Amino acid sequence: MGKIISGKEVAKLLRADIKSYVEKIKSQGKRVPCLATIIVGNDSGSLYYINNQNKICNELGVDTRNISFKENISEAELIETIHKLNEDDTVDGIMLQIPLPRHIDEKKVTSTICADKDIDGLTDKNLGKFYKGEKSFIPCTANSALELIKSTGISIEGKKAVVIGRSNIVGKPTANLLLNENATVTICHSRTQNLKEICKEADILVVAMGKPNFVSSEYVKEGAIVIDVGTSSLNGKICGDVNFQDVIDKAAFITPVPGGVGALTTTLLIRNTCEASEKNVY
């Protein structure tokens, strides 16, 4: 039976480091890091993330600033708010909650966040640096998948890694991170032929499709590391893309949903906020 990789446990260790960092900053009489979040409307997923972010920031001594707007806010007003946060020396990280209402251009607004406060690594500047292999903020979900793979203690170098999904926020950055770790990486998507056969070759299989329980044991190589990024709602419960019960006996390591990738992303976001407050290097 495979070992369960607990995102909660990995997050706990990182949080202890962040907490002592913030305590050190405080004891030196310096300003503690501050994470600003912006939400438009009342999407239940976004509200859940913000509550969770606030709870963890509070626990770690990191300041928060929550800005919420009604659905009918104009794009110009939203951009103006981001400009103000960009110029505000007491704000280190800016997190814009997605989804945004239809009348707002998500890409345009996101690109307004200045790169040194773009703690989720979504601006063109950070993404450009990331894909060129330069130091940058890295999209937190992808980074979470990588940290969980690393937490197994298994070396990534030279391993065959397969990522199912090629989105800009999950699939592509995860594949790039694995490539940077010297894995041999294959990216699969909805037009991929022989998906099962390709996945069965993988020492490391990362699944980011948004298709509940899609990946069964038939897709998994004996002894593989399986990372499930998927979060779908099924019969009122959060469900991953991997059929956990079916796969756990075949995989050497597997992440649960919930309690896996998603349990670490917020902590990584807060760690990035601390880095952003340290120096404006990005």
Ligand code: NAP
């Ligand atoms: P997305 O933009 O919808 O991308 C899904 C990807 O899966 C696409 O590249 C798509 O291929 C591919 N795909 C869909 N059906 C497929 C099939 N039958 N065979 C092979 N590939 C297939 O989704 P996303 O934003 O990347 O998110 C993926 C999942 O991760 C979702 O469940 C999302 O909720 C979850 N997520 C979790 C976290 C977290 O913190 N845990 C954060 C973000 C997202 P095409 O490109 O060809 O369409």
